[in-house]
Amino acid sequence: MKVALLGAGHIGQTIARLLHATGDYEVTVIDKNAGALAKLTAEGIGAAHVDTEDTKALAAALRGKDTVVNALPYHLAITAAHLALEAGCHYFDLTEDVAATKEIKRIAEGAKTAFMPQCGLAPGFIGIVAHHLAKSFDTLHDVKMRVGALPAFPTNALKYNLTWSVDGLINEYCHPCEAIHDGRAIEALPLEGLEHFSLDGTEYEAFNTSGGLGTLCETWDGKVRNLDYKTVRYPGHRELMQFLLEDLQLKSDQEKLKDIMRKSMPATMQDVVLVFVTVSGMKNGSLLQEVFARKIFAERDGANPLSAIQITTAAGICAAVDLFREGKLPQKGFVRQEEVQLPEFLANRFGKAYQQSRQVESIG
Structure with a gap:
């Protein structure tokens, strides 16, 4: 090809x-x-x-x-x-x-x-996981998708380093967020919906950001009570970003904010990607919850060390192309992420990057 x-x-x-x-x-x-x-x-x-x-x-x-x-x-x-x-x-x-x-x-x-489109981590892999879990339920109640690309060693007040595109980061912080609430498709405000949780002994916060759901709102409209996507950060990040975007009005001067971040916030190759999906509903007459949780770490070995966000994003799109080449995806027209079968993705030579990550066994 x-x-x-x-x-x-x-x-x-x-x-x-x-x-x-x-x-x-x-x-x-x-x-x-x-x-x-x-x-x-x-x-x-x-x-x-x-x-x-x-x-x-x-x-x-x-x-x-x-x-x-x-x-x-x-x-x-x-x-x-x-x-x-x-x-x-x-x-x-x-x-x-x-x-x-x-x-x-x-x-x-x-x-x-x-x-x-949308063949990366979020949107991308996160939608494949959520759809795989959701379709096993007789009646769906709640689908919660949480993803974070985080520095392994946060040292500044934002508790963040640049791990991917500044353009993409600010874009997802500034645009309306698709969701389903009480069975109805809605647009939620970015940076709202703040929640806290712990995973594998570390405290996190999560809040609304744009784009991570991909086409799942359309796919599951009328079939789920609540469905949403939130970005995961370390506690305190969202409050400072809201100060920059709203109080200092940098939302209306995004190029200035991007310039500030590029000049003052170091990039890092030492990062961790967190993937956390919970789905609840009725299955065989019982109310159940299914959880998928992974942490993917940077690779420091070799001539070309890879950050976790490089690994997960590149693996997502390469697996999509590879599965398409093998005839396991539609060959024409618009192809949604949820048309990828999770077992096939994880068995793929590129998708194995997620399978070889550390599965988180305990949720706090």
Whole structure:
């Protein structure tokens, strides 16, 4: 399969190495960062130096490819999907942006190729897990999805380090959040719905953020009492973010906030990803709850150490592409994350990254 991989950032480089190493994919990484591309070409991975915001140049780079894997910032998702359609390519991305996903769904209508956005961690893997647990119940009551990409060693007041895209982080903190409450689809406010819980002996907080549910609200509408997604952070983070966004009014000047965070908040490769899903309802006449909890840690060994968010995000989209190549997913039109079977995902050579993580046995 000839893959055009858009983006040579941390996640893009990880995707490129994973796909290339199998020998089943002919990968060409497309980016405007010549330095990042040079690292990959030195490893025998194909590259094309293209300004990814130049539509004509990007369209030309996609010709002759089978599949587009988009690891660019979320605001370029719609353009990339349109170009994939024009080039006759299948399309996969990592976007958490709700508006972009809705437009990609529209683009996919009647398409002869497949369009599968939201293939990362959240949205992505978290939706696969929630759907797998939910469909085993006779009657669904509550589906709660919680995900955190956290520094292993928080040292600042926000108790946070940059582990992924600043653009994506601020985007999910500022947009309305889809949910189902008392059987009705609603839009909740970001940063609201604060709750606290402990997992594996560590205290956390969780609050509403946008995009993590993927298409689950639509899939389970009318079939579940409550369904929501919240981002997990260490206690105190949400209060300070609300101060920055609301009190200092940086919500209306997001570029300034992003600039501040990039300059003052160090990135870290020493992180941990927390995945926590609880589903309750009736099964065989009894009220039951099912729980899926994982912690995935960074890998410090080897020439290319990987952060936990790199591992989980890259594994998600690579597994989706791999399952598609094997014919285990629809081959055209819009493909939802919940169409992935969790056992097949975890058995996949890329999805095993989640299976090899540490399963949390006790919930406090």
